[in-house]
Amino acid sequence: EEKSGLNLEELMQRAKNGDSKAQTEIGRHYLRLSELEDEEVNSVTAVTWLLQAAKNGRRDAVKLLQWCLHQRKGITAENREDVRTLASESRFERSVRKAALCMYWKLNPERKRTVTASELLENISQVNTETDGACNNLLSSSTLKQRKVLESLVSSDGTHYVGVEEFVENTKRYAQGISPTPALDSAAVDDDDDDEEPVKNPDELPLHQKILKFPLHAVTEVKEVLIDWASRAGMQWISALIPTHHVNTLIFFFIISNLTLDFFLLVIPLIIFYLSFLSMVICTLRVFQNSKAWENFETLTAMLAHFEPGLDREQAESNFTWTHLEPHLYFLVSTLFLILSLPVADKSWLPCSELATVAVFFTVSSYLSLRPVAQQHARLAFLTQVTSAICSCANELVGGWVFWLVGGSWFKVPICDLLVLHVGLPCILYLYMLYLCGRMGSAQGFHGTYSMLLPYLLCFTWCELSVTLLHESTVLGLLRTAVGYFLFFFALPVLSLALAAVLLVQLMQWFLALELAKMAVTVCVCVLPVLLRWWTRFSVSPLAVIRSLRHSSIVKLILVWISALLLFSWFYVYRSEGMKVYNSTLTWQQYSEICGPRAWRERNMAHTQILCSHLEGHRVTWEGRFKYVRVTEMENGAQAVVNLLPGVIADWVRCLYGEEYPACDTAQLGPTEPLCQIKALANHRCHVKRFDRYKFEVTMGMPHGEKKGKGTQDTDDATKDIVLRASNEFRSVLLALSSGSVVEFSTVLEGRLGSKWPVFELKALHCRTCTSPLVPTQRQVKIEQDWRVNARSAFVFAFNFLFHPLLTAEVDVAVATEVAV
Numbered sequence: 001e002e003k004s005g006l007n008l009e010e011l012m013q014r015a016k017n018g019d020s021k022a023q024t025e026i027g028r029h030y031l032r033l034s035e036l037e038d039e040e041v042n043s044v045t046a047v048t049w050l051l052q053a054a055k056n057g058r059r060d061a062v063k064l065l066q067w068c069l070h071q072r073k074g075i076t077a078e079n080r081e082d083v084r085t086l087a088s089e090s091r092f093e094r095s096v097r098k099a100a101l102c103m104y105w106k107l108n109p110e111r112k113r114t115v116t117a118s119e120l121l122e123n124i125s126q127v128n129t130e131t132d133g134a135c136n137n138l139l140s141s142s143t144l145k146q147r148k149v150l151e152s153l154v155s156s157d158g159t160h161y162v163g164v165e166e167f168v169e170n171t172k173r174y175a176q177g178i179s180p181t182p183a184l185d186s187a188a189v190d191d192d193d194d195d196e197e198p199v200k201n202p203d204e205l206p207l208h209q210k211i212l213k214f215p216l217h218a219v220t221e222v223k224e225v226l227i228d229w230a231s232r233a234g235m236q237w238i239s240a241l242i243p244t245h246h247v248n249t250l251i252f253f254f255i256i257s258n259l260t261l262d263f264f265l266l267v268i269p270l271i272i273f274y275l276s277f278l279s280m281v282i283c284t285l286r287v288f289q290n291s292k293a294w295e296n297f298e299t300l301t302a303m304l305a306h307f308e309p310g311l312d313r314e315q316a317e318s319n320f321t322w323t324h325l326e327p328h329l330y331f332l333v334s335t336l337f338l339i340l341s342l343p344v345a346d347k348s349w350l351p352c353s354e355l356a357t358v359a360v361f362f363t364v365s366s367y368l369s370l371r372p373v374a375q376q377h378a379r380l381a382f383l384t385q386v387t388s389a390i391c392s393c394a395n396e397l398v399g400g401w402v403f404w405l406v407g408g409s410w411f412k413v414p415i416c417d418l419l420v421l422h423v424g425l426p427c428i429l430y431l432y433m434l435y436l437c438g439r440m441g442s443a444q445g446f447h448g449t450y451s452m453l454l455p456y457l458l459c460f461t462w463c464e465l466s467v468t469l470l471h472e473s474t475v476l477g478l479l480r481t482a483v484g485y486f487l488f489f490f491a492l493p494v495l496s497l498a499l500a501a502v503l504l505v506q507l508m509q510w511f512l513a514l515e516l517a518k519m520a521v522t523v524c525v526c527v528l529p530v531l532l533r534w535w536t537r538f539s540v541s542p543l544a545v546i547r548s549l550r551h552s553s554i555v556k557l558i559l560v561w562i563s564a565l566l567l568f569s570w571f572y573v574y575r576s577e578g579m580k581v582y583n584s585t586l587t588w589q590q591y592s593e594i595c596g597p598r599a600w601r602e603r604n605m606a607h608t609q610i611l612c613s614h615l616e617g618h619r620v621t622w623e624g625r626f627k628y629v630r631v632t633e634m635e636n637g638a639q640a641v642v643n644l645l646p647g648v649i650a651d652w653v654r655c656l657y658g659e660e661y662p663a664c665d666t667a668q669l670g671p672t673e674p675l676c677q678i679k680a681l682a683n684h685r686c687h688v689k690r691f692d693r694y695k696f697e698v699t700m701g702m703p704h705g706e707k708k709g710k711g712t713q714d715t716d717d718a719t720k721d722i723v724l725r726a727s728n729e730f731r732s733v734l735l736a737l738s739s740g741s742v743v744e745f746s747t748v749l750e751g752r753l754g755s756k757w758p759v760f761e762l763k764a765l766h767c768r769t770c771t772s773p774l775v776p777t778q779r780q781v782k783i784e785q786d787w788r789v790n791a792r793s794a795f796v797f798a799f800n801f802l803f804h805p806l807l808t809a810e811v812d813v814a815v816a817t818e819v820a821v
Contacts, residue, residue, distance in 0.1 A: 020052075020056035020058045020061070023049050023050070023056070024049075024058050024060055024061045024064070027053060028046070028064065030042045030045045030046035033046075034074075039073075040074075043068070043073045043074030045074075046064075046068070046073075047065070047075065048074075050064050050068070051065070051086065054089075055097070055165070056098070057101060062086060065083050065086055065087045069083050092312050092315045095304075096171060096175045096304060097172065098307070099303075099304035099305070099308035100167060100304070102308070103171070103304070104164050104167045106307075107120045107123045107124065107150070108120065109123065114163050115161065116161055117151075117154040120162060121150060124146060124150060149174075153170045153171060153174065154167065174297070175304065175319065176323065177297070177323030177324060268565055268569060269344040269346070270345050270350075271565060272338075272340075272562050272565055272566070273338060275337075275561060275562050276341065276558075276562060277334075279330065279331075279337075279559065279562075280335060281362070282558075283327040283328070283330050283331035284327075284365075286327040287369060287455070287458060290324045290327065291371070297316075301313050304316075317451070318447060321450050322450065325450060328457070330559065331457075331458060335461050337559075337562050338465075339797060340794045340795070340797075340798055341794070342468070343796075344790055347472055352469045353469075354481050354484070355469050356478075357478075357485065362462045363459060366455075366458040367382055371451075371455070373451075374451065377443065378440065378459065380436055381440070381456065382456075384429050384432055385433050385463055386463065388425075388433070388805065389463070391407035391425055392407045393467070396471075405425075407424070407426055409422040409805065410423050415807075418810065418811060419810075420810050421806070422808065424805070430806045431806055440453045440456060441453040464802075584620050586618050586620050586749075588623075588624075591615070591620075591749075592702070594615075595612040599611075599754070605754065609752065609754035613754070616749055616753060617750065619748050619749075621746045621764070622744070622745065622747075623703075623742060623743070623744050623768070624701055624742075624743060625700065625702075625741070626700060626701075626738075626739060626740065626741045627699040627721070628699055628739060629696050629697065630697055631694050631696055632696065632697050634695075635693045635694075636688065636689070636691050636692050638657060638691040642654050651685065651686070654686045654688055657688055658687050658688035658690065659687060659690060660685060660686045661675055661676070661679035661682060661685065661686070661687065662675055662679070664676040664680075694731055696725070696727075696730065696734055697725060697726070698734060699724075700724060701720070702722055723760070724747060725760070725761045725762060726765075727762075730762060730765055733765055733767070738770075741767050741768075741769050742768040742769045743765060743768065744768055745763075745766075746763040747760040747762060795809075796811050
């Protein structure tokens, strides 16, 4: 017993000195003792010693903690979280913990409980001696990298002192791939108060201390409060004088009334393309940043592996890769949006030459940013892809049988109705590149999928995009791009002066043409209500907006905006397309027999309407006799805004945005202009009628179609009239039609089918018997986009973007985009 008591005292002394094995033995001793006497106290003491041993990386201590947690022995509210954390640590985390402890004590040879960050960095030569074998070579590249990594570890939370637990936890997070973020704000030390802690923010102090310690800051704050109060009061008085709600409503309806379908068809694909391209650039730059972080991470794993040879470096690399996959995934999503929007977007609004140059730059940069291991596998794949693209471009640009043999398709093999397999040198090269990508993905037990293949997809995508944009570029555009980038990098001051001069000249031209006045008035009218609302109700601070944007992910916001635009477009397309039946063969005679007066006599009208509702969605083309047209609705958002203004200002704005009534020339023979006759009766000198948008109702008399003797005699029956709703696009044709003209029109059957005087929407109009030069000889068609053709073209382009020149999707794109059958 005396010997065992001496051994216990010796173990206790060694445990207090930090011996992890002795701490484990002491914990095991107290666990055995808890089974004999005073179970609660001894078990808690045992868990306390086992926690110390587990923090030092003892595996047997971790197993004992797992047993205690399972048996609920010695677990209290204070130690429960620590026990769960240490008991759930993996083998890799324990290895990192042991290595971090060894590194910390090497950096802290005096074994202080808390040590400053500067002291730790001063002893970096101790670590460097063990790793590099060079004791005093403080300027070596490896020493500088180690110092940079250690600086990030010891200053990740901005504290001045670094404890062992803090250092270990920072190292564990770093080994998991979570890079520590250095503190950006430094504390301001007050030399007058040595006994007090330094004050980081004067706003945290009470009012009297703030005035005494920071008088200038207090005066500045009082000045800002007074200015803010005065500005708020002034804005409230101004907002009380201006009817902001009415102006907001009128501006909203004015904007909505001028947003046509053509505008959305032009703008939405362009917005999606530019946002996707911007998102791709941001994600690529983040990948470049991660490649720099990888060098630091590799230095850290080398340092840890020296102190713990059993450290699984492959697991560390896997952790780093998994935690840095986010920009790659966002890049692929942005690429999908871009290749779907590119064929739909108007190429005249895309600077293809400039974008192609940017794509080439990122192609080379993304290849150079690959890790050395990935570059070894990706080098051959990248060269194969570039060679295939050069061969195809040479055949398209130069031609001839030699270049056809090098870059053309020797023969085609149709696989199905949509896919075609090409056989040629570019196809063989592309197939070989796909084989190399498969090898990259299957390398290292399929760990290469996220460590090699996914990073290479950035290089692949930028290369394909650069080839696609170069196809859309011109020689003049490429020359312009080269000169522009040269001026941007080497002659930026001269370029700034030239741009300022051009802007000044343009402003003068706008001023002479009164365009500047229009712009100023429009901006003031639109911005004033918004600023007043933000200032008086929400107190929006520009600095707060900047801070909120800085803390949010720009790429996520871009993807959310793109998704919202696509969702909006999809809802619109779904609503506009519906269940329409294209190329319907339903004639007027068939419709009249099923849904006309004869059906009403055989059955009642309600039964006829229920039966004819099955024909809803048919797109038909019939002939009728034009009777008359009337205006049902007239919209003019500009007129509503002008009427709200005072008389003098309203007259000035009316002449600024509108047109002046023409002067009458009484000496000139012939009919006078209609507006000339109105001028004498009008209340104003100018008008804004050019902003009018009309909706019409056209009444068509349909043929009766009853047979009397030979042939068919068309009689006029008012019950067979059809009413067609026409938009402002048909304005010129409808105003020039005369009563009795035979007109061919296209429409969609919907609404009150089977009733008297059904109302349909006019889709196309063509006068058969008109001889007036005011009526167009061609068919007037309501501009409608063929969504099916556009969607099909987008998906075909996306498929060819990924698999050309090996596989191509060939679809008959000669489908009519006009809605006319």
